[in-house]
Amino acid sequence: RAAMFARASSMARGGAGVRPVLVETWGAMLKAGIHPYVPSIGSVGASDLALCANMALPMLGEGRAEVHGAWVDGAAAMADAGIGIITPVEKEGLALCAANSVAVGLGALALADITNLLELMDGIAVLSFEAFRANPSPIDPRVVMARGAPGQARAAQSLRAKLAGTGLFEPGAPRRVQDPISLRCISHVHGSLRAAIDFCRPNVEVELNGAGDNPVVLEADNEILSNGNFHTPAMAVAFDALALAMAQTATMAAQRTGRMLQTLYSDLPDGLTQYGTTHAGLGLMSLTSETLSKEIHLLGAPASLLDSSTYNVEDHAPMTPMAVRKAAGAIDLLRQIAACELITAAQAFDLRKPERCAHVAQALRDQVRKLVPPLEDDRSMTQDVVAVADAIRSGAMQVCLEATGKAA
Template sequence: MTIEVGEKWVGIDDLVRVARTGESVLLAAGARARVVAARDVVMRLSTSGLPIYGLNSALGANTGAVLPEGDLEDYQRRAVRARAVAVGPAYERSSVRAMQFARVAGMARGGSGVSPDVLDACIALLNHQVHPVVPRFGSIGVADLPQLSHLALPLFGEGEAEFGGEVLSGSVALERAGLKPVKLGAKDGLALISANAATTARAALVLHDATAALNAWLAAVALGYEGFRANLSPLHPSAVAARPATGQVEVAKQLRALLKGSALLTPGSARRVQDPVSMRVVAQVHGAAQGMVDLARTQVEVELNSAADSPLVLADEGVMLSNGNFHVPALALALDACAIALAQCASMSVARCQRFMSPALTGLPLQLTRHGPAHSGFATVQKTLTALWAEIRLRANPGSLDYMPVSEGLEDHACMALGVAEKLDELVERVRYLIAIELLVSAQAVDLRELDETLMGEGARRTYRQVRDLVPVLDEDRPLGPDIDRVQRAVAAGLFDPAQT
């Protein structure tokens, strides 16, 4: 199913389909008309004598230096080459496709003034599965110039690209795909690279994964409630509605759905009058986290559907305006907030797992083993939990403040948005391991309690069976690391996300 850009609103789910399932892209007819009109303005102003940044005036610290009229096209190629300074390991295919899609969607809004032929070449590169080699490090969030320069090089036969599973020179990749190098005209180079498509793409993928992780986490929590025989009064609709803070009503509703049919919903069935705080405030903390993720998703979709170019071409007015729309602090701050919110959830997950080790709280055997002190059971997993929490806590530190002035002090503020997105991605990866451990601990508690499955909620029962299809109950001590890895891979694949069931 082809994704059309330039007219309809495109969302994160559209980007994920292009990035991870290989959907093709089509430029809407109305968008093409806007692109052509904007290009006419660029061509007229390029010879008007008016100094315009990036068109007939140089970039960066050279701002104000007039470009010779005969050099406008060559300057665009040099501008791309000179900014291809990203270093480090290359992004995987899905992230590159996401970047290609994000930049195409942005240029399709008609504000970049890109040549129609260049935009068509970008779409052809994506649809023919030619994926530029894009290194990870270099962007400071004032447009992703380094990454997008590497993304652009193969369009005119330079740089490197992956095609058919092989990394080739840009020219060879084009040839094998049956494509020809495109000629850059005035402003085309700047249109390709002066954007935040790398940040938008990576943030979209990370937030998609964070949403799935939060859903799987609730499945683990519901299973834990069954194993603990928790008091479910904190999930009562009237209780959460009495102070409807961000997300808590919806999260409580999700947990109640997972526990539908559970004996725990019968009054007087809970073992304790009041459980540990980490079990009582899941709706509040996870609701806040989901709220932060939703806010960040909104910011990403604003970027996907905006013309954030500078200078911006306003075809109806016949002008090009220098502006600050290349700056994405709202997105960077939202991503930082997501990291902090997920860390809050992580600290509670560690606490819940730790509480399961204590017979005084659970009425279950010490360290969740029925064989007594001669066996370790889940005891040493507490070290893994602590290590993961430290890794998550480190990545919850705000990254949007870590900038330094560049370009002779002209660029004296940055939001480091791409780095913030990458930091969040690393955090989500570690969160999935926590979810895996919580699933294993909760399933072990269900087994040790010899709980009749018919007394469990529908969703919790499904989750329990999914865990046991992957990993048997822990009886004799065995290496638990491989078990955790196996369940983590299933979490990453979406097995425990009720939204994908």
């Protein structure tokens, strides 16, 4: 649906050389819930030619489409919805194929997902702060201003806002002067992820709002010009950077989970269980988080560095769809890491029993407890992680931030 919207948006901008009926047909298909079958692989980023061609097939009375959960013949889907079949004229066949709509649509969705997830991970970090009784001095505005990094400043501001109600700013409340880096440098790493998001957003917006057609039809000048506006190297590099920034965030979250589970660092029972080392407790949360973070590290390998030569004059391609697809996959893994940290922090919070805590921390802990009971004795935690990850994916956890007024 996002790819269909992206193509309609770009066509409406002008330059594609198509009739308005094509844009109207994309809109009618979206309204009717007609979703063409489109392979996920098959583009090198110099226009999603094969992918967009598949997306256009039902509009031409061909191919397959998903309608209300069932796969049907493309022509039948259009007929059942009362939408007319398009017979392309002049440049319209090329315009239906030569676009980056699949990468742009997926990229737009990925940006929305990671923006929301990062906001929630700020909140989860605050719950970990309370559970660990961490020192908030690294997010003191004076400390942040001394460095002047914009992403770090915004992350620190978000963390400070979400710490409203805490007692950690009182003298003597934190347990240490200097905590592990996974707690001390949250604003630095979450700030780098914000910077990566900022790098991606304008590149996606350019493709959504601009004309990437080759050739481009300049109606006012009565000219048709060959060009390279279909090429998206900046978007490929941006999403590669986003994947790398998520790898940093994933590593840090996994390490926070591990530190909360160790008496040496948390001053809580090993494994966050009353039985200590004779039981597993939440120990596997650390291993699971570490494994997930390594999966994200693999997805951090830059797609834009791959051999991208294709055919003859088409001798360079940026691999944008692969870069975007990797980043989208990393987001789903990062949700699972966030779920592991959230469950672990809630257990540590219950054991710590802070007298005064951040409103966001309490809200997140309470929301977790609606899904996951406190760990009393060893049990499988698989479904607990799945339940919390699903709640993160659905936005149910984000509601905690909105309810406390601490969502950006």
